[in-house]
Amino acid sequence: MPTLLPLAAPASYPGLATAEVRPTEDGRYLLLAGGRVFQIGAIVYEVVQALQAGLDLPAACAAYAQRHQRTLRADDLAPVLHKYLGEAAGAPAVSRTSYIYAQVQLLRGEVLTKLGQPFRGMFRPWVLGPLLAVVAALLGTFVLKQGWFVPSFHSLPALQTTLLAYVGLVVGVFFHELGHSVAALRYGMRPKGIGFGFYLVFPVFFADVTEVWALPKAKRIVINLGGVYFQGLFTLLLMAGYYALPLAWADSRELLGTIITMNLFVMLYSLNPFLRNDGYWVYSDLFGLPNLMQQAFFYPLRWLPRAGTRPAPLRRAELPLLVYSVANYALFVYLLCVFERYSAHTLLPRLHGLLSAPNFPGNLLNWPDALFLLKTFGLYGFMLYMTAFSFWRNLRAYAKNRQAQAAKAAAAATPSRAVALA
Secondary structure: OEEOOOOOOOOOOOOOHHHHEEEOOOOEEEEEEEEEEEEOHHHHHHHHHHHHOOOOHHHHHHHHHHHHHOOHHHHHHHHHHHHOOOOOOOOOEEEEOOEEEEEEEEHHHHHHHHHHHHHHHHHHHHHHHHHHHHHHHHHHHHHHHHHHOOOOOOOOHHHHHHHHHHHHHHHHHHHHHHHHHHHHOOOOOOOOOEEEEEEHHHHEEEEHHHHHHHHHHHHHHHHHHHHHHHHHHHHHHHHHHHHHHHOOOOOHHHHHHHHHHHHHHHHHHHHHOOOOOOHHHHHHHOOOOHHHHHHHHHHHHHOOOOEEEEEEEEHHHHHHHOOOOOOHHHHHHHHHHHHHHHHHEEEEEEEHHHHHHOOOOOOOHHHHHHHHHHHHHHHHHHHHHHHHHHHHHHHHHHHHHHHHHHHHHHHHOOOOOOOOOO
């Protein structure tokens, strides 16, 4: 059971009054403070409990030292506690959805809980496994037989059909997020709601299931896959409608085929482990790699030569991180090369033709050319964001991490008063 003792917090730890410490089923400890979720060690767990019971930090450290017959220095623990408890309740939350900005809640947790209760049984093991296999087999067969239906923007009727297809996609994405929430309900977690926001430059829906961190690895993975599971079931219903329609209803079949294709694309996109989607969290949870993206970015830097030191040998437990890091960098370089070729052979020549046309800018009133221009500037802006800004942000985080490690090493090397055992 979580420990939550709302006492008056010391001025140095404003988040203590509403902090919550939890032991998990698989032997980990979590600290929820200021809207954030941290994985902590046994020492911090016991000291926070003692602080919430009314002890000051030296007394809490002394109590821990006496119980475990080891020295615990309050001076060393104080910066760690300030990191976790230095912000009061109501600070911006950091969770599995913290990388999504401009968030707007669409469905409250209470409504979502009532809506999802009847579907919890669909996550029983003897139901989940067979249904996932059926979803994968039938949708794969549909693609092999019917192919992909590509939306078109080149005529007004096609544009109208595509807009209707996007309505169907929104419904599918709602089922996706409902799947995450129902899976969380199945394991006793209460979803906080479904919202809308932006990831990178893409509009996205999301389900806030931050409390999933308290569950064991296997249950977290099921919740991660719950979205694709429910969206797949919704897509199977669309596929049944596609085959039920007469062949003469070509436009309606085309519309359903487009909705099916768009939902399949979102499902595959969600399983991509190189963006913070479901596949990313599955990989992170499967191999126990928190902050996977940041670790993967930093990992090659450990092999850089440094004065007086040798790189640590590769350990077997690091292989999943090594594979992810190499694959992530390789994919990034490949996409850069593809974009460079596409830019040189397609985008830039056509862009030059549009901008140098005698009737410029009147020629941009043509719908295909205006759409191309918008797409081109969007692609270049996105690539600039993904390269320059992303690398600058990660390098800044790496520099801060190095500074923190240096400060920690300096503190450990500096003699400080040890707390007495008695």
